[in-house]
Amino acid sequence: xxxxxxxxxxxxxxxxxxxxxxxxxxxxxxxxxxxxxxxxxxxxxxxxxxxxxxxxxxxxxxxxxxxxxxxxxxxxxxxxxxxxxxxxxxxxxxxxxxxxxxxxxxxxxxxxxxxxxxxxxxxxxxxxxxxxxxxxxxxxxxxxxxxxxxxxxxxxxxxxxxxxxxxxxxxxxxxxxxxxxxxxxxxxxxxxxxxxxxxxxxxxxxxxxxxxxxxxxxxxxxxxxxxxxxxxxxxx
Amino acid sequence: xxxxxxxxxxxxxxxxxxxxxxxxxxxxxxxxxxxxxxxxxxxxxxxxxxxxxxxxxxxxxxxxxxxxxxxxxxxxxxxxxxxxxxxxxxxxxxxxxxxxxxxxxxxxxxxxxxxxxxxxxxxxxxxxxxxxxxxxxxxxxxxxxxxxxxxxxxxxxxxxxxxxxxxxxxxxxxxxxxxxxxxxxxxxxxxxxxxxxxxxxxxxxxxxxxxxxxxxxxxxxxxxxxxxxxxxxxxxxxxxxxxxxxxxxxxxxxxxxxxxxxxxxxxxxxxxxxxxxxxxxxxxxxxxxxxxxxxxxx
Numbered sequence: 001x002x003x004x005x006x007x008x009x010x011x012x013x014x015x016x017x018x019x020x021x022x023x024x025x026x027x028x029x030x031x032x033x034x035x036x037x038x039x040x041x042x043x044x045x046x047x048x049x050x051x052x053x054x055x056x057x058x059x060x061x062x063x064x065x066x067x068x069x070x071x072x073x074x075x076x077x078x079x080x081x082x083x084x085x086x087x088x089x090x091x092x093x094x095x096x097x098x099x100x101x102x103x104x105x106x107x108x109x110x111x112x113x114x115x116x117x118x119x120x121x122x123x124x125x126x127x128x129x130x131x132x133x134x135x136x137x138x139x140x141x142x143x144x145x146x147x148x149x150x151x152x153x154x155x156x157x158x159x160x161x162x163x164x165x166x167x168x169x170x171x172x173x174x175x176x177x178x179x180x181x182x183x184x185x186x187x188x189x190x191x192x193x194x195x196x197x198x199x200x201x202x203x204x205x206x207x208x209x210x211x212x213x214x215x216x217x218x219x220x221x222x223x224x225x226x227x228x229x230x231x232x233x234x235x236x
Numbered sequence: 237x238x239x240x241x242x243x244x245x246x247x248x249x250x251x252x253x254x255x256x257x258x259x260x261x262x263x264x265x266x267x268x269x270x271x272x273x274x275x276x277x278x279x280x281x282x283x284x285x286x287x288x289x290x291x292x293x294x295x296x297x298x299x300x301x302x303x304x305x306x307x308x309x310x311x312x313x314x315x316x317x318x319x320x321x322x323x324x325x326x327x328x329x330x331x332x333x334x335x336x337x338x339x340x341x342x343x344x345x346x347x348x349x350x351x352x353x354x355x356x357x358x359x360x361x362x363x364x365x366x367x368x369x370x371x372x373x374x375x376x377x378x379x380x381x382x383x384x385x386x387x388x389x390x391x392x393x394x395x396x397x398x399x400x401x402x403x404x405x406x407x408x409x410x411x412x413x414x415x416x417x418x419x420x421x422x423x424x425x426x427x428x429x430x431x432x433x434x435x436x437x438x439x440x441x442x443x444x445x446x447x448x449x450x451x452x453x454x455x456x457x458x459x460x461x462x463x464x465x466x467x468x469x470x471x472x473x474x475x476x477x478x479x480x481x482x483x484x485x486x487x488x489x490x491x492x493x494x495x496x497x498x499x500x501x502x503x504x505x506x507x508x509x510x511x512x513x514x515x516x517x518x519x520x521x522x523x524x525x526x527x528x529x530x531x532x533x534x
Contacts, residue, residue, distance in 0.1 A: 048415075050411075050414055069414075069419070070415065070417050071414075071419040073417070074417025075417070079417075080415055081415075082411075082412065086412035086415060088404075088408050090404070091401075095404075098398075099402070099405050102398060102401065102417070102418060103418060104417075
């Protein structure tokens with residue numbers, strides 16, 4: 001479904017991504033893991049057209065989307081839930097959701113709103129409230145709900161469990177599994193390695209802008225390097 | 237007391253045109269967080285387009301109004317392409333300085349093609365109303381009604397349409413709007429054109445109330461709009477309305493009680509007092525903190 005080949009991203013002189021290649025097949029959950037500043041978010045943003053890659057090729061369903069702006073990528077059936085949620089706090093919950101569906105073709109129909117609210121019953125009675133009323137976990141739910149408003153086939157989630165309580169994080173991971181069951185393909189960036197690999201089919205470990213390790217979740221969870229570098233820290 | 241009420245009325249009506257200028261300013265500031273000093277001069281260009289077809293073709297009021305608005309929009313688009321699109325998004329200072337340069341350029345352009353100091357502009361609403369001791373100029377009444385209708389239309393546009401929703405999203409967080417798949421460049425461009433059109437209407441109303449224009453109109457409109465926006469709170473539309481009306485009333489009162497030569501001095505004094513004691517303006521306190529946050533985010 002998604003093919004990324006030899007992707008490079010630079011911000012001025014700072015080189016954030018140095019030749020990442022990865023692929024996501026239809027129906028998969030794929031996790032990108034790695035430390036802070038490894039280049040995970042930069043990869044996600046370059047794929048989604050928020051930043052322009054300096055080199056490399058991105059194709060979605062066989063179509064070359066390298067360097068296309070996000071407003072040309074969203075109508076293809078791709079959505080990304082950004083790191084840090086980026087909820088519009090001045091707007092109502094309903095307006096936030098509507099914005100998620102704005103770029104979709106023929107977005108006048110109310111079907112997606114009904115479907116999304118059914119998936120997030122906690123938002124249902126509060127749609128006319130300002131989004132700033134929501135707690136952190138609820139805001140993350142809203143961010144994901146908003147991402148689903150464009151009815152994407154392919155959803156990218158950037159650190160969805162960041163800053164959440166363990167309970168709220170678990171809810172988010174459960175939700176991702178539900179979404180996959182509904183036919184959404186998922187690319188997930190996470191620092192929460194154990195939980196991410198628990199739900200993912202495959203994973204890529206990124207360090208200093210390069211993929212240093214890839215494999216099925218099972219392979220990664222048993223990999224010496226990964227255990228010592230990431231899981232070891234988590235264990236204490 | 238009668239004088240005070242009369243002044244307040246006068247100031248209120250004139251202030252409605254300041255409110256329009258401030259709304260245009262604040263729309264641009266809201267979506268870009270950058271100051272467009274060329275806002276007044278681009279309106280001035282529109283006003284001169286209006287006066288040109290009035291003098292050359294003896295066109296009717298409706299055509300003059302259309303020419304004014306169209307001229308202001310085209311000039312506004314020119315400013316946007318040069319100062320805010322060509323100059324990169326992060327370059328706040330470069331945008332402001334280049335908008336100042338374009339201001340000078342537009343003013344020069346007009347003085348070359350219109351070498352005389354003042355030009356006639358067709359009058360609007362040549363009548364007046366009296367209520368007991370109070371007196372309202374017809375031109376001022378029309379000015380106020382147009383401003384009120386335009387403000388209501390703008391409100392509907394912002395709160396009832398998809399474009400309005402996108403514009404509010406871009407104002408709050410342009411990066412998040414990009415993630416939604418909104419073409420933020422197009423939204424900014426449209427907001428700029430919209431602000432210029434509102435400015436064009438304001439320019440038409442003011443010029444026809446004065447029945448004459450000069451190339452200094454640009455300077456004047458930028459100052460009035462900027463002061464009114466700052467009094468109300470940058471980026472806030474209710475603030476722009478309140479700031480415009482407040483500025484109109486302050487000016488009318490100081491003209492009456494202190495003399496016309498003190499009018500601008502008092503306005504600048506109030507502006508200064510606001511900047512020191514209430515920098516967020518009447519409606520912008522929360523927005524001011526938010527701006528700080530959004531700067532940090534960038």
